[in-house]
Amino acid sequence: MTKFILGLILGLLILPAVVWGYFRFGHPPVAVADRPFPFEKDIVREPLHARIDREMPASAPITATPENLLAGAEVYREQCASCHGLPQRNSPFAAHMYPRAPQLWVWHRVGVIGVNDDPVGETYWKIDNGIRLTGMPSFSKVLNQTQMWQVAVLLKNAGTTLPDGVVKLLNQPLVFNPPGENQ
Numbered sequence: 001m002t003k004f005i006l007g008l009i010l011g012l013l014i015l016p017a018v019v020w021g022y023f024r025f026g027h028p029p030v031a032v033a034d035r036p037f038p039f040e041k042d043i044v045r046e047p048l049h050a051r052i053d054r055e056m057p058a059s060a061p062i063t064a065t066p067e068n069l070l071a072g073a074e075v076y077r078e079q080c081a082s083c084h085g086l087p088q089r090n091s092p093f094a095a096h097m098y099p100r101a102p103q104l105w106v107w108h109r110v111g112v113i114g115v116n117d118d119p120v121g122e123t124y125w126k127i128d129n130g131i132r133l134t135g136m137p138s139f140s141k142v143l144n145q146t147q148m149w150q151v152a153v154l155l156k157n158a159g160t161t162l163p164d165g166v167v168k169l170l171n172q173p174l175v176f177n178p179p180g181e182n183q
């Protein structure tokens, strides 16, 4: 019995010591290019999907009118394109983030461009809440609900023939003005 208790106490001490040692002297991933943690994907992705499935709105309260698509494209250029790119331009740094920011205007396979295969409510949830421990920000304090729906509806319709004005806007390169210029 004493041996068992001694073993138990030792066991209880050794595990935290090993974990502490790993974080202190090991090489846990901290740089973008480091290899992922063991089980990192399972630990992070599964709960995210479960949560989104539970909470995402079933459908969009707005439809893909030319006005909504245009407003969505304006929001997209201002708030999203720097990370997620434009149809003809990749973000310079998206591939050097961990996790990387996916190009949302690239065809993955026939019929699938960016996230148009995700339910519109799932994309809305991601814009609204952001994705923790990634570079994906929460826009709930930056955009209003209509704007978040407009950009979600735009991404849902990325594979359709978009109105000319929307295509033109999305094809214009981004201009980064250093502070102080153009005043």
Ligand code: HEC
Pocket (backbone or CB within 6 Å): 075, 076, 079, 080, 081, 082, 083, 084, 097, 099, 100, 101, 102, 115, 123, 126, 127, 131, 134, 135, 136, 137, 139, 151, 152
């Ligand atoms: C600072 C960079 C950054 C900005 C700005 C940003 N995102 Fe993201 N976004 C990310 C990253 C990084 C991920 C990948 C997260 C992951 O792997 O889970 C992501 C993921 C996503 C996803 C999920 C992609 C997928 O394959 O499931 C969607 C949808 C998305 N972002 C939409 C947007 C929209 C819309 C905006 C603008 C309102 C935006 N993002 C702004 C960095 C950004």
